[in-house]
Amino acid sequence: MNVFYEESGSFKVGSIVARNDASLQVDTQHGKRAKIKAANVLLEFSSDLGAFLPAAEALAGELDLDFLWACAPDDDFDYQTLGAEYFGHLPTAIESAALLMKLMGAPMYFYKKGRGRFKRAPEEALKAALAGIEKKKREQAQIDAWVVELEAGQLPDALRPHLMTLLFRPDKNTLEYKAFDAACRSLNLPPLRMAARVGGIPSVPEYLLAGFLMEHFPKGAGFGPLPPVNAPADLPLAEVEAFSIDDAATTEIDDALSLVTLPNGNRRVGIHIAAPTLGIAPGSEVEKLVFNRLSTVYFPGDKITMLPDSVVEVFTLQEGAACPAVSLYVEVTPDFEPVGFENRIERVRIAANLRHDQLEQVFNEETLAAADGGPDYPFKDALTWLWNFAVALEKRRGKHDPTRPVQMDYSFAIEDGRVLITPRRRGAPMDKLVSELMILANSEWGRMLAEAGIPAMYRAQSMGKVRMTTKPEPHIGLGVAQYAWATSPLRRATDFVNQRQLLAMIRGEKPEFEEGNAMLFAILRDFDAAYSAYLGFQDRMEHFWCLRWFTQEGVTEPTATFIKEDLVRIDGLPLRLRVGGLPELTAGERIRLQVVRIDELMQEIELRYLGRLEAPPALSETAVG
Structure with a gap:
C-alpha cells in the first residue's frame, strides 16, 4: 500500500514498510526510507507509486479554482464531498490528490479546518485578497521598471525626492527602497555609490548637509512666522563706549568690551554681553525655538543660526547702536589685580565692531613688542592695556607657559566653490584678550550664581573629561573653580538660560529655574547631545573641504x-x-x-x-x- 502525504509544505508519496499508531516508515519514490507522522498522511492508494504524483500534479493544474470555490458549500466540508460535486462522481485517488493540492495551495480561496476539511472564504474576503495580489503584482512591476532605470545609470523621477531619505533614513517597506536596494545588490554597489552613479549626488557638501538637516532639522532650517520681539526701552544708558572683536562673518555679536580710568588710578573693565532674555519672555514661541535649536550650527561657507535674523538684529551688539546688555564691571589695580565686581543691566553704546582680518594687521605680537609702540589704530591704548590684563589673568589661572609650542586655529571660507583655509596662531593678542575676559566673566558669574544658591549650567573638567553639570565644579583645563557658559546667549541655549538666572540674581527675583528643576536638566541633556552632533557635522564638513583643498591646490x-x-x-x-x-x-x-x-x-x-x-x-x- 502507498501513501500520499504532506511534509514541510511539499507533497510526497511513499510505499508503506511499517505502520505504528502515530507514525509510518515508508520507502519514498527515490528509494530512501523515511519516518513520517501518521497525521501527515492525506490518503492511501494502490496504483503505481512513480506515476502517481506526476499525474496528480498535472490534473491539479487543470482544475478551475474559481469554479471549485463556486461549487463549495458555505459550511465546512470534506474534500471528497466537493470532489464528488466537481467531478460528478466519487473522486479517484489521483483526483483526490489533485483536489487536495489545489485546495491546500489556495489559502485565499479555502481555509483549512482540519485534515481533509475546508471552508471556502467569504466573497468579500476573497475579493480583498485577490485585489491585494493584483496590487503586489503592479508594485513589483513598478519596482522592476525602476531597477532597470537604475541599472542603466538613470535616476527615476519618482525616486529623486526620496533619495536622501533612502541614504540616511530608509524605510524598507517602501517601493522606492525595494527598487533602490535591488539595484544596489544587482550591481554590487553600496547605496552612496549607487546614488552617485545615477547622478543623485552632484555635490558632496549638499549631500552631507541634507543628511544633517534630515536628522536634526526635519522641518527645515528656516524659521516660520514668529511674534515680534522688542528690546526694553527703559534701561539706563551706560557711561562707556564699547567695542567688539569678531570674525568678519559674525552677525550674532554677543560680547563687547570697554575700559575707563577711575579717579583712584584703577581701571574699570566692562564686559558687556548681549541680552536677548530681556525681550524674549519665558514660555514664548521664541524661547521654545531656543530650546528646540539649542545652538547655532557652524560649518564652512554657512551657518544655521539658533535665532532668526529678526531677533538677532534687535539684540546683537551692533556698531553705532545703544544695545541692551548684561554687564560685568571689574575694577583692576595697576598691577592687574581684580579687586571688585559689579553687575548692571543697561544699554551700552557700541562704538565699533572690530574685525579679526583688519585688527590683526595692527594689533599683534610684533606691534606690541615694537620699541616705538607700533602704528596707531582705533582703541590702541585700551587694547594694549587689556592685552596685558589678559596675560595677567592667564598667569593667575596657572596657564601661562611661553615655552609651550604655538598651536594653530583655522578658518574656512568658500568662494565660488573654492575653499580658503586660513591658519591663525592660537593665543594671538586679540584672541587671548577676548578669551581671557570671557573666561573671567563666565567663572565669576558662575561663582556669583553658586553663592546665591541659583542653579545654572556649568562646563566642568576632571580626569581629562569635559562634561555639562548644573553644579559648580572645577574646570581643570581652564584652571578655574567653576565655569558657567554665559557669554554667548545669541548662539547657545546654555548661555541663554544662564542669563535668565543672572537677571533674577541681579534683580533679586525668583529664578525661572530653581534647584532640582527637571526642565533645567532636560535642557542641559538636550543641549549636550545637540552640541556634540553639531560639532561632529562641522568636523565632517571641514574634513571634506580639506580633501578638496588637495585637489584644488594640486x-x-x-x-x-x-x-x-x-x-x-x-x-x-x-x-x-x-x-x-x-x-x-x-x-x-x-x-x-x-x-x-x-x-x-x-x-x-x-x-x-x-x-x-x-x-x-x-x-x-x-x-x-
Whole structure:
C-alpha cells in the first residue's frame, strides 16, 4: 500500500514498510526510507507509486479554482464531498490528490479546518485578497521598471525626492527602497555609490548637509512666522563706549568690551554681553525655538543660526547702536589685580565692531613688542592695556607657559566653490584678550550664581573629561573653580538660560529655574547631545573641504608632523590622518607623504610615506571646531 502525504509544505508519496499508531516508515519514490507522522498522511492508494504524483500534479493544474470555490458549500466540508460535486462522481485517488493540492495551495480561496476539511472564504474576503495580489503584482512591476532605470545609470523621477531619505533614513517597506536596494545588490554597489552613479549626488557638501538637516532639522532650517520681539526701552544708558572683536562673518555679536580710568588710578573693565532674555519672555514661541535649536550650527561657507535674523538684529551688539546688555564691571589695580565686581543691566553704546582680518594687521605680537609702540589704530591704548590684563589673568589661572609650542586655529571660507583655509596662531593678542575676559566673566558669574544658591549650567573638567553639570565644579583645563557658559546667549541655549538666572540674581527675583528643576536638566541633556552632533557635522564638513583643498591646490606630496603610532598631522591643515607603513619615528618629526588616492564622496584619503624632513616642526597645529 502507498501513501500520499504532506511534509514541510511539499507533497510526497511513499510505499508503506511499517505502520505504528502515530507514525509510518515508508520507502519514498527515490528509494530512501523515511519516518513520517501518521497525521501527515492525506490518503492511501494502490496504483503505481512513480506515476502517481506526476499525474496528480498535472490534473491539479487543470482544475478551475474559481469554479471549485463556486461549487463549495458555505459550511465546512470534506474534500471528497466537493470532489464528488466537481467531478460528478466519487473522486479517484489521483483526483483526490489533485483536489487536495489545489485546495491546500489556495489559502485565499479555502481555509483549512482540519485534515481533509475546508471552508471556502467569504466573497468579500476573497475579493480583498485577490485585489491585494493584483496590487503586489503592479508594485513589483513598478519596482522592476525602476531597477532597470537604475541599472542603466538613470535616476527615476519618482525616486529623486526620496533619495536622501533612502541614504540616511530608509524605510524598507517602501517601493522606492525595494527598487533602490535591488539595484544596489544587482550591481554590487553600496547605496552612496549607487546614488552617485545615477547622478543623485552632484555635490558632496549638499549631500552631507541634507543628511544633517534630515536628522536634526526635519522641518527645515528656516524659521516660520514668529511674534515680534522688542528690546526694553527703559534701561539706563551706560557711561562707556564699547567695542567688539569678531570674525568678519559674525552677525550674532554677543560680547563687547570697554575700559575707563577711575579717579583712584584703577581701571574699570566692562564686559558687556548681549541680552536677548530681556525681550524674549519665558514660555514664548521664541524661547521654545531656543530650546528646540539649542545652538547655532557652524560649518564652512554657512551657518544655521539658533535665532532668526529678526531677533538677532534687535539684540546683537551692533556698531553705532545703544544695545541692551548684561554687564560685568571689574575694577583692576595697576598691577592687574581684580579687586571688585559689579553687575548692571543697561544699554551700552557700541562704538565699533572690530574685525579679526583688519585688527590683526595692527594689533599683534610684533606691534606690541615694537620699541616705538607700533602704528596707531582705533582703541590702541585700551587694547594694549587689556592685552596685558589678559596675560595677567592667564598667569593667575596657572596657564601661562611661553615655552609651550604655538598651536594653530583655522578658518574656512568658500568662494565660488573654492575653499580658503586660513591658519591663525592660537593665543594671538586679540584672541587671548577676548578669551581671557570671557573666561573671567563666565567663572565669576558662575561663582556669583553658586553663592546665591541659583542653579545654572556649568562646563566642568576632571580626569581629562569635559562634561555639562548644573553644579559648580572645577574646570581643570581652564584652571578655574567653576565655569558657567554665559557669554554667548545669541548662539547657545546654555548661555541663554544662564542669563535668565543672572537677571533674577541681579534683580533679586525668583529664578525661572530653581534647584532640582527637571526642565533645567532636560535642557542641559538636550543641549549636550545637540552640541556634540553639531560639532561632529562641522568636523565632517571641514574634513571634506580639506580633501578638496588637495585637489584644488594640486598638492600631491604634502608634509606632515608625526604624532604617534600611525597618526600624523598634515602641515597647514586642521587634518589628522593615519598612514600605514611608517618607520620608527619620534613625536614631532616632520615627514614627506604622497597622495595615493582621494575619494571625496566617501571622504577617504590614502597617503604613502616618502621620507623624513630634516627641519624640526615650526609650529604645533591643532584643528579646532
